[in-house]
Amino acid sequence: MSKPHPYLPNSVPEIKDRMMDEIGIQSIDDLYSDIPEALRFHGDLDIPGPLTESEVREQVSGILDKNWSFRSPPFLGGGVWPHYVPAVVDEIVHRAEFLTSYTPYQPEITQGMLQSIFEYQSLVCELVGMEVANSSMYDWATALGEAARMASRLTRKSQIAVPSLISPSRLAVLESYTEPVGMSIVQIDYDKTTGQLELEDLKEKIGTETAAVYIENPSYLGFLEEGAEAIADVAHDAKALFIVGVDPISLGLIKPPGEYEADIVIGEGQPLGNHMNYGGPLLGIIACKSDPRTIRQMPGRLIGVTQTQEGSRRAFTMTLQTREQHIRREKATSNICSNQALNAVAGAVYLSLLGPQGIRELSELVASRARYAMRRIGELPGVKAPLFNSFHFKEFTVQFREKTVSEVHLDLFDRRLHGGKPLVDKFPDLGESALYCVTERHTKRDIDRLVSALGEVLEG
Amino acid sequence: MSLRKFRQADWEEPLIFELGSEERVGFSVPSLEPELRDTVDDIVELVPNGMLRTRPPMLPEVSEIEVLRHFIHLSQMNYGVSSGLFYPLGSCTMKYSPVINEVLAGHPRLTGAHPDQDVSSVQGVLEFMHELKKGYLEVMGMDDASLQPAAGAHGEYLGILITRAYHADRGELDSRREIIIPDAAHGTNPASAMMAGFKTVEIPSDEDGGVDLAALKSIVGPQTAGLMLTNPNTLGIFDSNVAEIAEIVHGVGGLMYYDGANLNAIMGKCRPGDMGFDVVHVNLHKTFSTPHGGGGPGSGPVGVKAFLADYLPVPDVVEMEGVYSLSWDRPKTIGKIHGYHGNVGPMLRAFAYMLTLGGEGLKEASEISVLNSNYIASKLKDVRGYTLPFAEGKPRMHEAVLSALKMEEETGVRALNVSKKLLDYGLHAPTTYFPLIVPEALMIEPTETEPLEALDMFIEAMKEISDLAYTNPEEVLGAPHDTTLSKLDEARAAHPKTICLSWRTYCQLYR
Numbered sequence: 019m020s021k022p023h024p025y026l027p028n029s030v031p032e033i034k035d036r037m038m039d040e041i042g043i044q045s046i047d048d049l050y051s052d053i054p055e056a057l058r059f060h061g062d063l064d065i066p067g068p069l070t071e072s073e074v075r076e077q078v079s080g081i082l083d084k085n086w087s088f089r090s091p092p093f094l095g096g097g098v099w100p101h102y103v104p105a106v107v108d109e110i111v112h113r114a115e116f117l118t119s120y121t122p123y124q125p126e127i128t129q130g131m132l133q134s135i136f137e138y139q140s141l142v143c144e145l146v147g148m149e150v151a152n153s154s155m156y157d158w159a160t161a162l163g164e165a166a167r168m169a170s171r172l173t174r175k176s177q178i179a180v181p182s183l184i185s186p187s188r189l190a191v192l193e194s195y196t197e198p199v200g201m202s203i204v205q206i207d208y209d210k211t212t213g214q215l216e217l218e219d220l221k222e223k224i225g226t227e228t229a230a231v232y233i234e235n236p237s238y239l240g241f242l243e244e245g246a247e248a249i250a251d252v253a254h255d256a257k258a259l260f261i262v263g264v265d266p267i268s269l270g271l272i273k274p275p276g277e278y279e280a281d282i283v284i285g286e287g288q289p290l291g292n293h294m295n296y297g298g299p300l301l302g303i304i305a306c307k308s309d310p311r312t313i314r315q316m317p318g319r320l321i322g323v324t325q326t327q328e329g330s331r332r333a334f335t336m337t338l339q340t341r342e343q344h345i346r347r348e349k350a351t352s353n354i355c356s357n358q359a360l361n362a363v364a365g366a367v368y369l370s371l372l373g374p375q376g377i378r379e380l381s382e383l384v385a386s387r388a389r390y391a392m393r394r395i396g397e398l399p400g401v402k403a404p405l406f407n408s409f410h411f412k413e414f415t416v417q418f419r420e421k422t423v424s425e426v427h428l429d430l431f432d433r434r435l436h437g438g439k440p441l442v443d444k445f446p447d448l449g450e451s452a453l454y455c456v457t458e459r460h461t462k463r464d465i466d467r468l469v470s471a472l473g474e475v476l477e478g
Numbered sequence: 479m480s481l482r483k484f485r486q487a488d489w490e491e492p493l494i495f496e497l498g499s500e501e502r503v504g505f506s507v508p509s510l511e512p513e514l515r516d517t518v519d520d521i522v523e524l525v526p527n528g529m530l531r532t533r534p535p536m537l538p539e540v541s542e543i544e545v546l547r548h549f550i551h552l553s554q555m556n557y558g559v560s561s562g563l564f565y566p567l568g569s570c571t572m573k574y575s576p577v578i579n580e581v582l583a584g585h586p587r588l589t590g591a592h593p594d595q596d597v598s599s600v601q602g603v604l605e606f607m608h609e610l611k612k613g614y615l616e617v618m619g620m621d622d623a624s625l626q627p628a629a630g631a632h633g634e635y636l637g638i639l640i641t642r643a644y645h646a647d648r649g650e651l652d653s654r655r656e657i658i659i660p661d662a663a664h665g666t667n668p669a670s671a672m673m674a675g676f677k678t679v680e681i682p683s684d685e686d687g688g689v690d691l692a693a694l695k696s697i698v699g700p701q702t703a704g705l706m707l708t709n710p711n712t713l714g715i716f717d718s719n720v721a722e723i724a725e726i727v728h729g730v731g732g733l734m735y736y737d738g739a740n741l742n743a744i745m746g747k748c749r750p751g752d753m754g755f756d757v758v759h760v761n762l763h764k765t766f767s768t769p770h771g772g773g774g775p776g777s778g779p780v781g782v783k784a785f786l787a788d789y790l791p792v793p794d795v796v797e798m799e800g801v802y803s804l805s806w807d808r809p810k811t812i813g814k815i816h817g818y819h820g821n822v823g824p825m826l827r828a829f830a831y832m833l834t835l836g837g838e839g840l841k842e843a844s845e846i847s848v849l850n851s852n853y854i855a856s857k858l859k860d861v862r863g864y865t866l867p868f869a870e871g872k873p874r875m876h877e878a879v880l881s882a883l884k885m886e887e888e889t890g891v892r893a894l895n896v897s898k899k900l901l902d903y904g905l906h907a908p909t910t911y912f913p914l915i916v917p918e919a920l921m922i923e924p925t926e927t928e929p930l931e932a933l934d935m936f937i938e939a940m941k942e943i944s945d946l947a948y949t950n951p952e953e954v955l956g957a958p959h960d961t962t963l964s965k966l967d968e969a970r971a972a973h974p975k976t977i978c979l980s981w982r983t984y985c986q987l988y989r
Contacts, residue, residue: 019838019839019842023835023839023842025574025576025767025834025835025843025926025927026839026842026843026846026926026927027927027928027929027930028846028849028850028926028928028929028930029842029846033930034846034849036930037849037850037853037930038849040853040856040857041849041852041853041856042856043852043873046845046848046849048873049848049849049852049873049874049875050716050747050848050873051873052715052716052717052718052872052873053716053718053744053747053748054718054721056721057720057721057748057752057753058747058748059619059746059747059748059749059752062746062837062838062841063613063616063617063745063746063837063838063840063841064616064837065613065616065617065832065833065835065836065837065840066833066836066837067832067833067834067835067836067837067838067839068833068834068835068836068838068839069833069834069836070834071578071834074578074582074830074833074834075578075581075582077833078582078606078826078829078830078833079582079585081602081605081606082582082585082587082588082602082603082606082826083587083602084601084602084605085587085588085591085599085600085601085602085603086587086598086599086600087586087587087590088599091590092592092595094592094594094595096594097817097818098592098593098594098817098818100590100592104505106504106505106542106545106546106549108584109546110546110549110550110553111771112580113549113550113553114558114559114560114561115553115554115556115557115558115561116553116556116558116771116772117558117560117575117580117769117771117772118558118559118560118561118572118574118575118769118770119556119557119558119559119770119771119772120565120567120570120572120770120772120773121570121770121772121773122556122772122773123567123907123909123910124557124897124898124901124906124907125963125966125968126898126901126958126961126962126963126964126965126966127486127556127557127901127906127958127961127962128555128556128557128772129552129555129556129962129963130551130552130553130554130555130556130962131552131556131772131773133491133493133552133555134549134552134772135772135773136493136979136980137493137494137495137981139979139980140493140495140980140981140982140984141494141537141981143980143981143982144535144536144537144981144982145535145537147535149979149980149982149983150979150980150983151979151980153773154774156628156629156632156775156816156821157628157816157817157818158817159814159816159817160628160632160815160816160817167673185817187814187817187818188817190813190814191813191814191815191816191817193813194639194812194813194814194815195673195815198639198642198673198674198675199673199675200675242525242526242529244526244527244528244529246529247528269531269535270531270534270535271521271522271525271530271531272525272529272530272531273528273529273530273531273532274531274535286817293589293590293823294589294590294591294592294593295588295589295591295822295823296588296591296592296593296595296600296603296818296819296822297592297593297817297818297819297820297822298593298628298775298816298818298819298820298821298822298823299628299774299775299821299822299823299824300817300818308979308982308983310974310977313977313979319773320979321979322971322972322977322978322979323971323978323979323984324966324967324968324970324971324976325966325967325970326963326964326965326966326967327964327965327966327967328964329967331490331963333963333966333967335966335968335971337968337971337972337977337979338972338977342665343631343665343666343668343669344664344665344666344912345665346665346669347665347668347669347678348668348669348671348672348678349672350665350669350672352669352673353631353634353635353666353669353670353672353673354629354631354632355629355630355631355665355666356628356629356630356631356761356763356770356773356774356775356776356778357629357773357774357775358628358771358774358775359771359772359773359774359775360769360771360772360773360774360775361771361774361775363549363772366494366549367545367549369537370494370504370537370538370540370545370548370549371503371504371505371540371542371545372503372504372505372507372537373498373502373503373504373537373538373539373540374534374535374536374537374539375501375503375534375539376503376504376505376506376507377534377535377537378531378534379507380507382510382521382522383507383508383509383510385521386510386514386515386518386521387510387514389518389521389524390514390517390518393517393518408526409524409525409526409529427596431596431598431599436592436595436596436599439594458507458508461508461511462511462513462514
């Protein structure tokens with residue numbers, strides 16, 4: 019390069035020369051002598067740059083400015099949600115000591131990260147009602163894949179039963195995680211009026227080969243599975259494990275799966291202090307009961323309490339690493355190495371800030387606002403909201419009778435609003451429907467604006 | 479270069495559960511608008527029978543300043559590239575994560591974008607994903623790629639699923655059951671192969687640390703699905719036989735998988751695609767400088783040769799006349815391995831990094847990473863107690879693996895003790911006891927972003943530790959002393975009677 023680069027302190031020619039002298043080489047290419055000539059790349063890679071900081075700021079911001087900003091947060095949910103991220107969370111995750119560290123392999127010098135993750139595990143346990151949570155998976159979908167495999171190892175059985183109204187992308191990832199090891203997936207019907215899982219169909223479809231029964235609560239389409247306890251009984255009668263996927267924000271109001279006999283709880287921790295970022299990084303939650311055999315089958319990292327060797331101080335360290343790939347290689351419970359640690363720290367800060375009262379208030383607020391939105395939208399002509407007669411938390415289906423979802427969608431765009439996710443492709447049985455979501459960031463004004471925009475769109 | 483006296487912060491920080499006081503809050507949740515309260519009934523009353531949470535979660539009750547201080551204290555009891563002095567954790571490429579990239583990644587039109595938004599409203603995101611992929615393909619010499627994997631191991635899993643789909647498509651999956659993996663490989667390689675339902679076959683290294691060709695020839699056959707290789711390998715040695723290895727594996731119908739964990743040595747010098755690899759992954763959190771975040775998030779895009787492109791996951795970002803969209807048109811796709819599009823935040827940082835270096839700068843970065851590691855290796859290989867096993871006299875690439883076996887035999891000071899003592903100088907330890915084929919391994923990867931002064935400081939510390947080992951070993955064996963805590967009782971953490979993975983269990987055991 020023509021001049022030293024700010025990221026490359028030793029790119030100063032005199033420094034390079036001095037180092038080459040010390041090594042005893044004439045040119046840096048001498049160090050690449052093991053690369054056969056035929057394999058070498060000549061010339062420069064066709065990548066624009068180098069740009070200075072001000073240039074890169076202008077160029078990249080310019081690209082990002084092309085994303086629209088809407089008058090209200092998008093009315094989208096389904097696995098990533100537009101919740102508010104407190105300033106303290108962002109402050110902490112930008113601390114260089116956390117941000118630029120790696121997996122705490124040297125616990126004496128990384129107690130800060132270890133304790134933070136231990137607190138994350140503990141806070142998640144309190145929220146979902148379990149005793150053990152791991153330090154994170156990539157997202158809800160991969161947590162589901164890993165939970166299914168974990169259930170299969172624990173039960174030595176190979177089928178997993180899931181609701182028909184499961185999130186399509188989570189189902190797709192579940193397939194990618196289970197099919198290669200010979201697991202099968204069976205989908206359970208739902209009641210056409212309420213959306214609730216059909217218990218009879220579940221009983222019929224599961225059997226001696228069933229490793230686990232999985233439900234999402236609230237369901238992908240936002241309603242609560244009211245018969246969760248009965249579903250747990252059916253699963254356990256078949257000697258299958260009961261896996262429940264949750265939106266953690268709902269657990270201020272809704273009973274945690276640990277209190278209705280879930281064996282493994284998974285979920286998406288993104289709303290716990292993480293921005294949406296077009297769907298990543300997210301925060302996969304996985305938690306289980308304090309049963310040694312179950313814990314041995316947990317994927318990923320676990321942080322535990324210990325003490326210093328001389329016994330005077332409490333300490334934190336990675337533990338049960340003999341489950342993990344760097345020790346057990348092909349016998350590991352999972353291949354996961356890098357996880358979503360910093361997102362877990364965000365989750366710990368978030369839950370600490372909210373506390374028991376905050377999470378309760380937030381949960382109630384979100385459910386109340388969603389109910390208001392459902393009611394107002396449902397009053398519009400040619401609209402049914404929600405489609406199912408059940409209790410909904412923050413997502414709900416909106417069915418249009420006289421217009422297509424995509425027409426409505428585009429007309430809302432003209433009004434700088436983003437409506438719910440169209441369900442037509444994946445759930446044709448539901449007609450011209452979309453999945454709408456309301457969070458605490460959607461105020462009454464936002465909801466009213468959406469309702470009047472929908473009113474105009476439907477009249478037009 | 480004089481060594482510094484380092485003392486890490488120690489706040490004796492309580493657990494967050496041990497702080498605070500009843501009814502304190504750290505964040506105020508907005509109230510429901512009064513008009514709205516009148517419209518909807520009391521939500522608590524509406525929750526179906528038996529599904530209402532009756533016991534609140536036992537979360538701490540702490541004010542904002544208490545939470546802030548608590549986590550700032552904890553951060554000060556941690557060690558990062560930007561806050562420390564030197565972080566030579568081998569195989570992890572702990573290079574500087576540029577601050578500007580954090581600023582750019584905080585753009586509200588990125589952080590606030592929902593993954594299910596209509597593509598017309600996220601043209602900016604799709605554009606940089608598309609451009610990042612283009613740059614990635616250029617660096618790797620591949621034809622197509624997916625950005626979906628959230629980490630390196632996740633990329634490996636995808637790569638093996640693609641390998642699997644390819645063989646299944648040809649009707650050979652039932653017979654092709656084996657993935658060949660060198661004994662020096664990262665643990666994720668065999669774990670990924672296992673997850674995809676394959677059997678792993680380990681192949682020994684030759685005296686130069688490369689794949690033993692004779693051994694390879696003897697184990698390949700119609701049962702071979704593929705071979706996973708990192709080149710340069712985990713010894714930091716470039717395997718000159720890679721083209722022959724590819725020929726042997728391709729000769730029996732297997733695929734070549736490239737573990738890109740060590741790509742940092744070779745950008746612009748040679749490309750995996752030109753070495754004969756069919757499927758590759760690269761860790762953006764290593765080579766492309768995105769911060770490691772204490773263990774994640776990372777990003778591990780997977781690249782393939784054209785004949786495998788049909789198997790890549792969906793959706794894919796495509797461009798037509800300057801308009802970007804998502805395409806689901808891959809009839810033979812393996813499906814999805816992430817709920818959405820992968821770790822987009824890290825992708826933006828990697829994109830900015832690529833532009834800040836440019837093609838020319840990426841090559842320079844690789845060259846200096848190699849210069850730095852050879853500088854350290856040349857200065858330490860003859861220091862008493864350390865050796866540089868395998869491929870004597872050959873250059874190293876971006877990392878070098880020392881053995882402290884001699885030191886252990888002569889003084890009782892092990893690699894682990896050397897690592898712990900380094901912490902007392904304010905330096906992070908190398909990767910210890912990996913690769914498994916080097917006894918008492920210290921795997922040192924300085925990266926290109928360290929100034930000569932940091933390398934010299936590390937060399938000085940390693941020499942001083944050697945002197946201590948031979949004169950006053952107790953001082954090394956007792957280390958660390960100046961970190962937040964001294965040596966831990968790791969067995970206690972895993973013991974059935976004392977294992978404690980959450981506050982709930984802690985309360986049962988200790989309160």
